[in-house]
Amino acid sequence: MNDTPKPNDFIPFLKDNDDDTSLRPKRLSEFIGQDKVRANLNVFIQASLARDESLDHVILYGPPGLGKTTLASIIANEMNAAIRYLSGPSLTRSGDVASILTTISDRDVLFIDEVHRLPRVCEEILYGAMEDFALDILIGKGPGARSVRINLPPFTLIGATTRISLLSAPLRNRFGIIEKLDFYNQGDLSAIVLRSASVMNIPINQDASDEVARRSRGTPRIANRILKRVRDFAQYYGKSTIDKQLVRDALECLEIDDMGLNRMDRNLLKILMDHYHGGPVGINNLATMLGEDTATVEEVYEPFLIKVGLLIRTPRGRMITPQGHQYIKGKKLL
């Protein structure tokens, strides 16, 4: 960006009160994209409401930032139910789960993010709760121990995961609704950008929102993040509307290229090429070279690189594709 900063005497933008909550659509009809998932959920929700029953337990899976938490809160809204947010790794003892279950009310939604990281002892408590709406608690130890059953009100457990394969079979089998979220197409993503811009009162034109969408790795969370950063550039340079050129200039400063790849993505491909002749290389070695943990590489970086055809997973490890090779050869950065 070569412009000299101008004094900010004309700032049409609202203050940064646009937290994630206000950007989240509240109803299924406001949720953009994921048409199949949305249509299915609508059927299941309407049918449960008509039967006056709680919705069956739901698992939502797919890469981070595609709207799993958003959909969970929408499901609760549509079911006219309260929702409680929990995270798999933060529950460590069976008592943690038991005490939460004993305080839920009829039809409540219990959302567990990263449900694949739930410890086994917590999972086991959930089996009976999900299947029979009952908690079996063991009181005492040894031969005198006895099991006490506590009945629970019907509730809906919504589990979100980026790694459905890591869910144990007994837990997975207790979810009646399993929906996969996929990367968004550019049209839907651009509509999300326009919606978020209007919620945050950011003036942006269609070309610019298309450009943000194109660089957002098919992911609403990234699109919203880019939008906020581009707004900073607009504000700093005294632009009243975000246009395509401003998006391009801002993203150049942020080192996000025209495919939406960032420095970390490029590093990953370059390491594969320079240190491993394009692979195959094991994920642990790759993560160590990148200075990242394995799960982040697997869940955050790889899915999009695989989707755009720059990387493949093979039984012997990760390999760069001929397109990945071409891509890195064409880059001057790094």
Ligand SMILES: Nc1ncnc2c1ncn2[C@@H]1O[C@H](COP(=O)(O)OP(=O)(O)OP(=O)(O)O)[C@@H](O)[C@H]1O
């Ligand atoms: N379909 C959509 N329409 C509009 N905004 C969306 C949509 N999906 C996601 N968003 C926005 O993207 C952001 C990320 O969504 P959310 O937190 O629900 O993702 P997630 O899949 O739960 O991510 P994670 O698994 O990393 O928690 C939120 O700000 C949300 O408002």
